[in-house]
Structures are given as structure tokens and as C-alpha cells.
Amino acid sequence: MALERFADVVERFTHGYGNGHLMKxxxxxxxxxxxxxxxxxxxxxxxxxxxxNPQEPRVGQTPRQEIYRKNKSRLYRYQSKxxxxxxxxxxxxxxISRPYIFDLMPGGxxxxxxxxxxxxxxxxxxxxxxxxxxxxxxxxxxxxILPRMTRKVLESSGAESLSxxxxxxxxxxxxxxxxxxxxxxxxxxxxxxxxxxxxxxGLFGLWLDKRYFNVDRFVDTIGAVPAxxxxxxxxxxxxxxxxxxxLNLWWNLWNDKYVEGFNALNRWANEYVAFPGEFFxxxxxxxxxxxxxxxxxxxxxxxxxxxxxxxxxxLVVGAKEDYIAPPECVRALIDAVSSRxxxxxxxxxxxxxxxxxxxxxxxxxxKVSGWLAPRS
Amino acid sequence: xxxASTLNPxxxxxxxxxxxxxxxxxxxxxxxxxxxxxPTAFWRPILNQGLEQWARLFAQTPMTPDLATQWKQFMDxxxxxxxxxxxxxxxxxxxxxxxxxxxxxxxxANAPMKKAAEQQIDQALQVLNLASRTQLTAVAxxxxxxxxxxxxxxxxxxxxxxxxxxxxxR
Numbered sequence: 207m208a209l210e211r212f213a214d215v216v217e218r219f220t221h222g223y224g225n226g227h228l229m230k231x232x233x234x235x236x237x238x239x240x241x242x243x244x245x246x247x248x249x250x251x252x253x254x255x256x257x258x259n260p261q262e263p264r265v266g267q268t269p270r271q272e273i274y275r276k277n278k279s280r281l282y283r284y285q286s287k288x289x290x291x292x293x294x295x296x297x298x299x300x301x302i303s304r305p306y307i308f309d310l311m312p313g314g315x316x317x318x319x320x321x322x323x324x325x326x327x328x329x330x331x332x333x334x335x336x337x338x339x340x341x342x343x344x345x346x347x348x349x350x351i352l353p354r355m356t357r358k359v360l361e362s363s364g365a366e367s368l369s370x371x372x373x374x375x376x377x378x379x380x381x382x383x384x385x386x387x388x389x390x391x392x393x394x395x396x397x398x399x400x401x402x403x404x405x406x407x408g409l410f411g412l413w414l415d416k417r418y419f420n421v422d423r424f425v426d427t428i429g430a431v432p433a434x435x436x437x438x439x440x441x442x443x444x445x446x447x448x449x450x451x452x453l454n455l456w457w458n459l460w461n462d463k464y465v466e467g468f469n470a471l472n473r474w475a476n477e478y479v480a481f482p483g484e485f486f487x488x489x490x491x492x493x494x495x496x497x498x499x500x501x502x503x504x505x506x507x508x509x510x511x512x513x514x515x516x517x518x519x520x521l522v523v524g525a526k527e528d529y530i531a532p533p534e535c536v537r538a539l540i541d542a543v544s545s546r547x548x549x550x551x552x553x554x555x556x557x558x559x560x561x562x563x564x565x566x567x568x569x570x571x572x573k574v575s576g577w578l579a580p581r582s
Numbered sequence: 583x584x585x586a587s588t589l590n591p592x593x594x595x596x597x598x599x600x601x602x603x604x605x606x607x608x609x610x611x612x613x614x615x616x617x618x619x620x621p622t623a624f625w626r627p628i629l630n631q632g633l634e635q636w637a638r639l640f641a642q643t644p645m646t647p648d649l650a651t652q653w654k655q656f657m658d659x660x661x662x663x664x665x666x667x668x669x670x671x672x673x674x675x676x677x678x679x680x681x682x683x684x685x686x687x688x689x690x691a692n693a694p695m696k697k698a699a700e701q702q703i704d705q706a707l708q709v710l711n712l713a714s715r716t717q718l719t720a721v722a723x724x725x726x727x728x729x730x731x732x733x734x735x736x737x738x739x740x741x742x743x744x745x746x747x748x749x750x751x752r
Contacts, residue, residue, distance in 0.1 A: 277726050338722030338723045338725075409669075409672060409673055413678050415678060417679075420686065423689055427696070428696075442672070445665070450665075453657055
């Protein structure tokens, strides 16, 4: 093989032909060079493959069934052994990105983990919004869509109660829904990296401050927030992210498994979703600028939203290096609810690596499933 | 073995260039309020630490593939230092104010242009007897509303059926 011949050439070049006593002192160095050269060749091969024959990564492979659809939103049920009676409704963020990150690839999927653990898992996919959805508001999500989704989960599973797990923006939306509908039979609530106290929300909080950002003028002028603008906002949060991502790709380009994971994650990371205009107006105005949810001043669809009305068991999970929803703004839920059974855990990782990737499979997923299992 | 004495001037030169460019950048983003006495102070320790560590490692290491690992470590630290520096610069009122002002100007300039372009396109499509984006959006909105009405009817029917089910055993 060309690879071995090249390595042999390097060895002969470094140590001469068969001169045993000369080879001994540099044997480790030669081995390192061989490994490095093998990696260089594999890097070149993978780079060529990525450029000339890019493969569309297969994502979202866990078998699922569409239970219900409402406009762009879909409710999916994932196959499981169902060893726990209480179904789990997963509510991700609306807009920004697609939810297949939670079922990215076999062996690296939160959905796969939860179904393997026996949870009757339902995922709400808010969908990709167009200009016709510009009137969709937070009220619609909290008062119309989420109650309907929970009803459909209960109908489909035949259970009397359900658990709700909100991730990122899905957590404050779910918390608002639970607080506005205390009659809903929710057995457990999990907030994963979901901001609650928006006075501690970091860079976005500062940039969207009403002194500097006029949300009404913004929405009145451009209508929906286009995907490219959402992308620009998130890229600006961490301007060096692309540089470090590409550096790490080059460094690990010899590793086929890394490249496979990179392709899947890269597809997701570059697939941004637009925000409906009215939703964005209300989201920024009520949550970021006025912090109404945490201050107990939110009213959706005429219903007052008080977090203190949430009394079911609550688990809050924050990520140590989360710059989108810093741990302190996530943790605030613990003090705001009236539940007696409540836990807060702070895990290593950032906003995405909390729930996706190898670190998540070691730290986060077992923690969430372990907390939910005895309560389900 | 690499010679530390030949490497150090190179690093000094690089560091100087790096500091000057970063200082210029920081000046640029922080124009609104009066600049702090030493605008580079906040990132200097991180950068110095990274550069010194790399220079030390580089000077002590023979030419093995380990050098690549050290280069990668240095790059990681360098990116991290930049990330922290940028993060700190962007996490200021001055930056938020500047961005808000820029966005406002863009919106003020963009709004009439957008409106004019939409009107032009609508007129052109009307002449060609084609549906405009506004018309298609209106139709899509009507479908969404129709779906919503059906949903409400379904809910009402469900509730009535449930009530009837409860009555039947009596």
C-alpha cells in the first residue's frame, strides 16, 4: 500500500537501512511520524470526499409516527417498549433551528436514549414558518397549540397524565402553558437550558434591551425575521465559533467517525428557521425586555401566568458554558415554582452540547431519564 | 532542537502586531463613550499567557509530530483568547448602543425601499396577470384560518360526544 511504502521511506530516511543500533533512539519519533503521515493521508482522502462527493447525512432515524398536525406544527410519537406509563412531551424551541438535533444520528440521539429507557416519547415540531404565519403569537402557542398537543398526547397514549420537557425557548413556553392551565394533568416538568429570569440572560439580553433595540419598528419594517438574520444574530454571539469548528474539523479530519458526526451537526448548524413577526415582537417585548414571565406579569389569551402555580415535580438543567441561556437565568425557575419536589443540576457543556453529542450522552441524558423514571 | 533566541524576536514582533490590530479594533467598536485608559488591558493577560506558553513549548520541543499538537493547542488558546476579548467588547453598553443605532439606520433606509420594491413587483405581476406574493400569502392565511375553524368544530363535537357518553349510562 502506498501508505505503508511512504511510511517505510520516512523510516529509512530517518534511520538508514537496517542499522539496528541507530534505530533504537528514534523509534518512538518514527512511530509518531508514521501515525502522523497516516493521518495526513486520511485527512486528504476525507477532504477530497467532502469536496467532490458530499454525502447528505441521514438524520432523525429513530422510527416515529405523526400523531397530529396543526398548520406547520407536527406531533410525533417515537417507538418504544413503554416501560413507563406516563408519556413525555418534548417541547423544543420555536424558530431558530430544526428539532432533528435531538435525534441526530444512531448512538448520538436523545430521542433514541429516552425510547430505549422505555419512555413513551412525543416530540412537538413547531415547523418552518412562512409569511402566512406572521400573525402567530406567543399567545397562540401557549393558549392554543400546547394545550391541543397535550390533549393529543393523552389521547394517543391513553394515559391520564403526562410529563413535559422544554428545551431552550420551549421551556419558558411550556412553563407559561403550565402556569396558564393549572388544570392540565402534568405529572413532571423538566426545564433544559430554558431561560426564565431574562434579566440574567447575557449578551442577547443586552443587545435586545429596549434602550437599544426597537422591536416594534423592526417587526413593522421587515415582518418575519428571516432565517439569515437569525443566523447572523447567533453567529455574532460567538464570532470565533466557525474558526474553531473548522480548525477542529481539520485536526480530526482523519477520523471517519468524527467526520460523519461533523457532517450531521454541520447540516443542522446551518439550517436556520425564520421567526414569525408577531411571535418575535411578543417574545422580545414580553420576555427579554420586560421579563414578564419571571416577574409574574405575563398574561396570555387573557389568562394570568404565574410560575408559582406550578406545583408538580420540577427538574431544571443548566449548562455551565451556556452563553445563550446562562445557568443563573435557567436556575431561577427553582425559586419561582411552588413545587416541593424540585431539583437543579448544572452540567458541563454549552447550550447545544448539553443535549447533543457525546458529553450529553454521558452527563445529561442519564440524569434526565434517571430523574423522570421513578416519577413516571 | 529549536533555538529559543531566534524565535523570541519573531514572537515579540507578532505580539506587537497583534496588540496593535486588536487595539484598533477595540477603539473602533467602543467609539460611542470615552475610551477606557487602557482598552487592551482586559485581554492582555490571556493573550500573554497563550503566547508565552507556546513560545516555551516551541523552544523546548524537538521536531516531532508533537509540535503539531502544540500548534493546535496554541491555536485553541489563541481562538479562545480572541473569543473572550470579542465577548467582552460585545458585552458592553457601547457595543449594544452602536449595534442598535446601526440597525435603526438600516431599518429607516430599508423601509421605504422595501415598500417601493414590493409595489413595483406587485404592479409588474398584475400586468402579467400573475398572483403576487401578498395575494398568495393571503390565500395561505385563509387556509390556516379555515383549518383553525375546523379544529374548533372538532373540539366542540368532541366535547358534545363526551357529554353524551356521560349521559348514556343514566
